[in-house]
Amino acid sequence: MDTINLPLFEPSLEHSFSGVVKSLRFCKALKFKEITLSSISKVLYAIQGCTGTSHWTTLRAIPSAGATYPLKIYVSLYSxxxxxxxxxxxxxRGKLVFIKPGKEKQTxxxxxxxxxRTTRYYxxxxxxxxxxxxxxxxxxxxxxxxxxxIDMSYELNIEEINRELKEGGKPLAVIELGECIEKPAFEHRNRKYEGISIGLRHVKLPELSLEKAILKRRSVRKYSSRKxxxxxxxxVIYYSFGRLWNDHRPYAPPxxxxxxxxxxxxxxxxGLDSGIYFYNDExxxxxxxxxxxxxxKxxxxxxxQEWILKAPVNILLAGGGVDKQYLDVETGMIGQNIYLAATSIGLGTVAIGAxxxxxxxxxxxxDEQPLYIMPIGRL
Ligand SMILES: Cc1cc2nc3c(=O)[nH]c(=O)nc-3n(C[C@H](O)[C@H](O)[C@H](O)COP(=O)(O)O)c2cc1C
Structure with a gap:
């Protein structure tokens, strides 16, 4: 076993973001399926691949507070x-560096x-x-x-957070890839608000493929003044948060x-009066x-942060009713959808946690815990 050079990420698959979020392959239990190195490489790239540079660091496929990039990814390959x-x-470096023989019989x-890396600043x-x-x-x-x-499941270990990387420390999350044998059921326990309502129609808009959107996603803080x-x-809101997958939202929450x-x-x-609105996904x-x-205000x-003032609209994510660590992870999932939805149709956004x-x-x-503000604007 040796270092493995991974193929470059080519956005070869044409599936649109709005199509993929309607058919997510999330599972509760999986059985073994042989997964090619090129597929594994693509998933890894989506998690943490280098997609750009700033004047002082490389930027990744997912955003990171202050570009501090605290995540470290390990892989167990099995064939x-x-x-x-x-x-x-x-x-x-686009590489997998061998550490030890594995124990797992799954990817x-x-x-x-x-x-x-992050708490030092924040x-x-x-x-x-x-x-x-x-x-x-x-x-x-x-x-x-x-x-x-490929079907995917994940497990979180966030009750007892392993704050620094140490031998034998538990990972925060374990992703498993394979073939689905059991689908989970999801439950909605978010609060509801009443008031005058405006029904939304969704229209088809020209959009990028999901893979191109993953490659192109960046935090955008300057918007044109056009409405x-x-x-x-x-x-943006329907495909990042709407009920479009068997009455479920387009992500698999903790x-x-x-x-x-x-x-x-x-x-x-x-077409929308200025105001504060609750999006009723139901x-x-x-x-x-x-x-x-x-x-x-x-x-x-x-x-x-000026981009909040200049953007035509800001999305705010908030929640409650469970330990805050779970809210944080759910926020990131929706935040990623918002970034990709905006990128897909040529709009800009940035996740604001401060x-x-x-x-x-x-x-x-x-009376809910605010988690992200995401301004949405034109480039
Ligand atoms: C948890 C989190 C909090 C963030 N908070 C802010 C913020 O308060 N203000 C801001 O302008 N950008 C914020 N960002 C965006 C990062 O600065 C940005 O992701 C990073 O500079 C990397 O650039 P990229 O998103 O273009 O890859 C945040 C990102 C994350 C993931």
């Missing part, structure tokens, strides 16, 4: 012919984190960010596996329960909570 090996994924990926809030990044990684893995016709259309906004809600702080969307409708333009509550929690909750007027 009936060659047996099992345990490798470290070196994303910047598995292990997500560990070096928390201090203190205890950095722990939240790391778990959000685990959510982003799991979602990209599920999307890419689904395109490749967003209600159709574009609907595309504990198989949906705890998160989506709100909008709308300012300049054609009915695909917006429920008006407060009329008026609240972007300035949201911007003030979020360290005056804000005053109580003040943001007060702007929205709900």
């Amino acid at each position: 009936r012919d060659t047996g099992s090996g345990f490798y470290e994924y070196k994303s910047s 598995k990926m292990f997500i560990h984190a070096i928390f201090s 203190g205890s809030r950095g722990e939240r960010y790391v778990l959000m990044e685990v959510g982003h990684a799991l979602q990209n893995s599920l999307l890419e596996s689904s395109v490749l016709n 967003l259309s209600l159709e574009e906004l609907t595309y 504990l198989n329960v949906y705890y998160l809600n989506m709100f909008l702080v709308a300012g300049e969307v054609d 009915k695909n409708e917006l429920v008006l909570l407060k009329k008026g333009d609240f972007r300035k 949201l911007y003030d509550a979020a360290l005056r 804000f005053y929690d109580e003040e943001v909750a007060d702007v929205i007027g709900v």
Whole structure:
């Protein structure tokens, strides 16, 4: 067993983001299926592959708070012919480095984190960010596996967080790839809000393939002043959070329960009055909570990050009712969908985790934990 050079990621499959999220291949239990190295390489790339550079570091397929990249990925490869090996994924070099013979008889990926890479800059809030990044990684893995016709399950170990990488420490998440033998059931336990409602129609818009969107995704903080259309906004919220998969949302939440809600702080969307809205995924409708333009208040509550003020609309994710670590992971999953949905139709967004929690909750007027603000705008 030796170092394995992985093939370059070629976005060869044409499946659109909106098509893939309707047929996610998430499973509760799997049996062995031989998976090619090129498929494994694509899933790894979606989790942590290098897709760009900034002036000081390489950027990855998933976002990372302050580009601190705390996640470390290990892989157990198994084939009936060659047996099992345990490798470290070196994303910047596109390699798998052999560590030891493996024990697993399935293809598995292990997500560990070096928390201090992020907490050094963000203190205890950095722990939240790391778990959000685990959510982003799991979602990209599920999307890419689904395109490749591979079933996926995952397990989380986040009650007892293994904060630094140490011998024998548990991974935060274990992804397993194979063939499905049992599908899970999902439950909705998010809060509901009543009010005047606006039903959403979704239209087909020209879009990128999922693989191209994964490659192209970047955080965008400058938007043109042109208004967003209600159709574009609907595309982003419906395909990232709507009920489009057997009455389920397009991701597989921890504990198989949906705890998160989506709100909008709308300012300049054609066909939608300025206001704060709750997105009712059950009915695909917006429920008006407060009329008026609240972007300035949201911007003030979020360290005056200008992109909040300038974007025609901001999505806010918030939740409650379960240990916060689970909310963090669910947030990352939805956040990844929002990034990819926006990228697919040529819009820009950025995940914002830095804000005053109580003040943001007060702007929205709900008693839930705010987790991400994601401005959406035109490039
Ligand atoms: C958990 C988390 C929190 C983040 N918080 C902020 C934020 O408060 N403000 C901001 O402008 N960007 C924020 N970002 C975006 C990162 O700065 C960005 O992902 C990183 O610079 C890498 O660039 P890329 O997303 O273009 O790959 C956050 C990203 C994550 C994953």
